[in-house]
Each structure stands twice: as structure tokens, then as C-alpha cells.
Amino acid sequence: MNAYPQSVIKLISEFGKMPGIGQKTAERLACYILKQTTEEAMQLACAIRDVKKLVKTCSTCFNVSENDPCHICSDLSRDRSTICVVEQLADFLTIEKTGKYRGLYHVLQGHISPLEGIHPESLTIEKLLHRVNAGHIKEVLLATNLNMEGDATALYIHKHLSPSGVRVTRLARGLPTGSYLEYANTAIVADAINGRNEMAEV
Amino acid sequence: MNAYPQSVIKLISEFGKMPGIGQKTAERLACYILKQTTEEAMQLACAIRDVKKLVKTCSTCFNVSENDPCHICSDLSRDRSTICVVEQLADFLTIEKTGKYRGLYHVLQGHISPLEGIHPESLTIEKLLHRVNAGHIKEVLLATNLNMEGDATALYIHKHLSPSGVRVTRLARGLPTGSYLEYANTAIVADAINGRNEMAEV
Structure with a gap:
């Protein structure tokens, strides 16, 4: 590794911290940055800076947005009586891309996993219950992952939503x-x- | 895609320009940046900036370095009578990692490929011939890729080095x-x- 200058080693290590980026890929990405003109490479650096400067978390649904409330929460054309509950940001996008859902969202920022020390209080479940209890919500679609943690999280939320009498649905499970x-x-x-x-x- | 704020879309597009990073991965990387603290994310942005600010091309071997001549060319403990010729930076690292080579390098910055419009003059071959003709070089190891372009490039260099009487070798080909x-x-x-x-x- 010491074949590279110090600043390149640092860049490789930063790329390597990203998910799914191993040592080899991190090196290839660093080589790409080295080959780029300064202007081109700085576009990426500036894009990272801008995202951290401009993007906030919506205080209602915990989605990311440049505004608070976010573009979904403030979009009056959407169905404001349905909330789709997702574990994380990427899941929100997956749902949104289908074009099959026109309601609001709620990002839990994780899933319940006692083994990993993630308890319901570390998520935004409390805020979800408040939103639902504040009224006007007719359906909560639980779109957590279809694995053990996602199921446990859906079950927990379902249990706590039952008294409100709201319709609670889950993504279909099948082939x-x-x-x-x-x-x-x-x-x-x-x-x-x-x-x-x-x-x-x- | 318009489910994301403008600055995030820009970041996804910048990540997507990198080699081997498709739309899906670019989105995952952007989500990673969103999840990071500003301080953590800025480490990557600053690493990119620092590389573009600090790293230059060595005017002797065309390797990258924070100094000119680079750390290899100025390392007096290396065998200064051998030059290993590689197509690009990443190849230099591959050779260096083996620990089997202790001579100098010459980075061609590409390979001859008339179809892609890359002619010998666009590479650093002229500079390599100068280096060899300046004397003190006993062996040139051609470590271009073992494909058509790499072979053509090696052949071209071999032809032009023949008059100098220097020993020209090629990486072994086998299983x-x-x-x-x-x-x-x-x-x-x-x-x-x-x-x-x-x-x-x-």
C-alpha cells in the first residue's frame, strides 16, 4: 500500500469505508479520481459537501429533504390518510419508484433488533403513533423488510396501533x-x- | 428519481460517473453519505480535494506522487538499471504489491489502440526511449496487459528499443x-x- 502517496492512501481508506466497496474497488475509484481533471473531481467533493449542508431530516416523517416539512409531507396532491412505514431511506425510494403508492411515509430509521441493541425507543415509532393518533389517518402500510427484524418491527407497531382502530396492512408475501x-x-x-x-x- | 432532493440527485449522478458504480450502487452510496455525520462525510470530500491539490505526475516516470521526482524515482535503494513499463497507475500498484520487483517504473498512460484513436504519440513512449537512451538502463520489463492492445504496445516499444541494445523482457504468459x-x-x-x-x- 505504501506504493501510493499519503493523500491517495487516505482517499482509498475513505472510499473503502463505504458499503460494498472493498479494497480493490476503493483503489480503482481513487485511480479514477487521480485521472480526472481537478474540476471534475471537485464536482464529487462539492456534491458531498452540498448534501451535508442542504439536506435535513423532515420532522414529521423523518425522510430527507432540503425543506422541513419535506416535499412529500407538503405535497397536497398526495393521499394524506395513508402512511407507508419503511425502515430506511433506500426503502422509501424503492416504494416511490413503483409509482403504486401516493400516500405519506414514515421512516423508522432502523428496525427493532435487541441483539444489536436497537430497541423501539431508538426508532421513530413513538412519533408514528403520535401522527396516527392525531387523526385523519385511515391506513398504515407496514413496509419493513420481510425478514425477522422487519417482521418483529411490523408486529410491534401493529400491536401499538391496534387501539387506534386504524387499518394496518403489510406488504404481500409470496413468490x-x-x-x-x-x-x-x-x-x-x-x-x-x-x-x-x-x-x-x- | 425525483423522490430525492436536488442535491442528493446530483450526488447520485456524481457517484454514478465512477467506474463500476451503477445507478443502484450510486444510490446506496448517497444514502450512506446521508446517514453519516457531516464530519465523517466531509472526510471523503476533503480527501478528494487533497488528492487533487497535492498529487502531481512525476516528470520522469509519469507515476503519481506528492513530489517530483516521485518516491520511486528518488529512492536510491531501488535498482536504477531496470524499468518496468506499465499501462496505467493501477498496474503499477499490482506489480509493486508482489514485492518481486525493486526497479524503476514507467507509466505509459494508456495503450496503443488505433481504433480508439490512441497512437504512440499520445502515450509517454517517446519519454521512455529518451530515458533508456540516456544510459544506465540494462533491462526494460514490458508489463503491459496480456491482451491485443497490451501486446501491440509491447511490440511497438520493443521495436523502438532494439537499436539501443538494452535487454527487453515481457511478463510470463501461462496458466x-x-x-x-x-x-x-x-x-x-x-x-x-x-x-x-x-x-x-x-
């Missing part, structure tokens, strides 16, 4: 479109059987 | 350690046969 039964995991097929639907009339 | 003949490409096996060596005495 992904395009999949072959032959290669599917038993647990996934079992879920698909449990959740079977009536065929739509032709 | 990679750990490989199985059964799965090896015919051309690679042919190379390994052509380049066969005497077994070392036990």
Missing part, C-alpha cells in the same frame, strides 16, 4: 414475479400458498 | 497458479506449452 417454483425456497413457497388469492375473473 | 487444465481456455494452454520451462532440480 417474486418471474420466478420458477423449481428453484424457490420452501419457506417462500409456503408463504405463497398461505397467501393464495382468488384468480381474477377474465 | 495462473491454482487453475485446472480442464477449465482453461485453449489459447492460454497453448501459451503455457509454448512457454514451458525446465523443472527445477530438487
